[in-house]
Amino acid sequence: MGQQEKVATSLAGAVGEEISASLAPVDAELERRYPGDPGTRQPVHTVYVPGDVFDAGTIRSWGDQALAALDEHAPDAASFARVLGLGDDLAEPVYTRVRAKLEREPIEDLRVDFEDGYGNRTDAEEDEAAARAARLIAEAYEQGTAAPYMGIRMKCMEAPVRARGIRTLDVFLSGLVEAGGLPDGLVLTLPKVTYPEQVTAMVRLLEAFEKARGLTPGRIGFEIQIETSQSILAADGTAAVARMIQAAEGRATGLHYGTFDYSACLGVSAAHQASDHPAADHAKAVMQVAAAGTGVRVSDGSTNVLPVGPTAKVHDAWRLHYGLTRRALARAYYQGWDMHPGHIPTRYAAVFAFYREGFEQAAARLARYVNRTGGDVMDEPATAKALSGYLLRGLDCGALDNGEVARLTGLTRTDLESFSAPRRGDLTASAQ
Numbered sequence: 001m002g003q004q005e006k007v008a009t010s011l012a013g014a015v016g017e018e019i020s021a022s023l024a025p026v027d028a029e030l031e032r033r034y035p036g037d038p039g040t041r042q043p044v045h046t047v048y049v050p051g052d053v054f055d056a057g058t059i060r061s062w063g064d065q066a067l068a069a070l071d072e073h074a075p076d077a078a079s080f081a082r083v084l085g086l087g088d089d090l091a092e093p094v095y096t097r098v099r100a101k102l103e104r105e106p107i108e109d110l111r112v113d114f115e116d117g118y119g120n121r122t123d124a125e126e127d128e129a130a131a132r133a134a135r136l137i138a139e140a141y142e143q144g145t146a147a148p149y150m151g152i153r154m155k156c157m158e159a160p161v162r163a164r165g166i167r168t169l170d171v172f173l174s175g176l177v178e179a180g181g182l183p184d185g186l187v188l189t190l191p192k193v194t195y196p197e198q199v200t201a202m203v204r205l206l207e208a209f210e211k212a213r214g215l216t217p218g219r220i221g222f223e224i225q226i227e228t229s230q231s232i233l234a235a236d237g238t239a240a241v242a243r244m245i246q247a248a249e250g251r252a253t254g255l256h257y258g259t260f261d262y263s264a265c266l267g268v269s270a271a272h273q274a275s276d277h278p279a280a281d282h283a284k285a286v287m288q289v290a291a292a293g294t295g296v297r298v299s300d301g302s303t304n305v306l307p308v309g310p311t312a313k314v315h316d317a318w319r320l321h322y323g324l325t326r327r328a329l330a331r332a333y334y335q336g337w338d339m340h341p342g343h344i345p346t347r348y349a350a351v352f353a354f355y356r357e358g359f360e361q362a363a364a365r366l367a368r369y370v371n372r373t374g375g376d377v378m379d380e381p382a383t384a385k386a387l388s389g390y391l392l393r394g395l396d397c398g399a400l401d402n403g404e405v406a407r408l409t410g411l412t413r414t415d416l417e418s419f420s421a422p423r424r425g426d427l428t429a430s431a432q
Contacts, residue, residue, distance in 0.1 A: 063106030134175025
């Protein structure tokens with residue numbers, strides 16, 4: 001065993017106790033402000049459908065239109081792979097999974113739009129559309145035909161449309177409650193947020209609704225849409241988006257980047273308004289840093305280049321959309337917007353390729369970490385969290401199967417979840 005070392009100390013126990021007491025407020029603040037990822041599923045996209053267009057068949061219609069686009073413009077795995085530049089090892093599994101996804105779950109997150117995509121209508125017309133949206137969404141959840149996440153985008157909190165936005169939200173939420181209650185997958189989007197006070201107003205509004213309907217306080221969350229320069233950099237030079245997250249008082253679920261409103265706000269010409277513009281990269285980087293550790297997810301925006309027309313034009317649009325989606329995934333923007341049924345084949349192709357091409361390496365690294373067998377990379381607890389999160393996202397969207405993940409990692413989904421969403425300090429403790 002060798003000689004036992006003599007352990008010497010110089011500090012009295014009271015010193016550590018005093019330091020811990022002095023840092024107690026900081027500990028509490030860290031827990032409150034940075035609770036970590038909620039560990040729930042994040043959809044890979046959000047589909048926006050105008051309030052006057054949305055109907056009971058919208059989700060199935062988008063899936064059927066997407067399948068028809070594949071049939072016409074890429075009828076088999078080889079042709080689809082050539083368009084997107086997929087390797088032979090990915091061509092068949094990606095294509096097969098894309099088609100299966102379009103048949104089973106074509107939309108992961110649907111937002112019935114009462115803002116830009118809907119425009120200004122008479123009060124009676126918008127009331128009717130909001131009530132209809134509530135009824136159809138309630139029926140979809142009851143019948144098992146809903147997307148995992150569904151909700152509305154209301155009008156913003158700016159003075160000209162504020163009253164209309166509040167009323168639409170009230171009509172919609174009241175309709176859901178009357179139809180049986182708020183679904184678990186309910187998501188609300190507050191657009192064109194410029195000041196944290198507008199977020200506070202949304203919080204007060206939801207508090208009032210919960211109280212009026214006897215709901216659990218804090219039951220209703222919402223996304224904050226970042227579409228103005230002031231939401232990134234406030235007049236005093238601070239990052240307004242960080243203050244918006246705090247103003248939400250725990251109700252913020254996401255930050256969604258609005259590609260075209262934000263670009264226009266900065267004076268970017270129409271031809272150059274895109275999610276890979278340097279202005280967009282800066283905005284999303286600020287959003288990402290502000291949201292890190294808070295449990296608020298970041299979503300990329302969309303492309304307005306639609307895959308329509310002759311095959312050559314469709315292929316060009318598919319390549320653009322696929323490339324932008326892969327670029328976003330590499331930057332840890334795991335969600336984006338899709339504006340047309342023709343976008344969702346390439347959304348899923350990009351997502352599935354991203355997870356499948358890195359699957360074996362990620363699984364092997366996590367298995368080595370768990371079994372402490374070493375390897376050519378020295379992984380730390382934070383990396384184990386990232387690896388398990390990667391695998392969980394792949395499972396959630398359908399890129400990976402539970403069986404193949406378990407076979408290569410030796411871990412169940414519950415095991416993966418224990419790595420990906422630990423409480424603060426748990427991973428550090430597990431490595432000691």
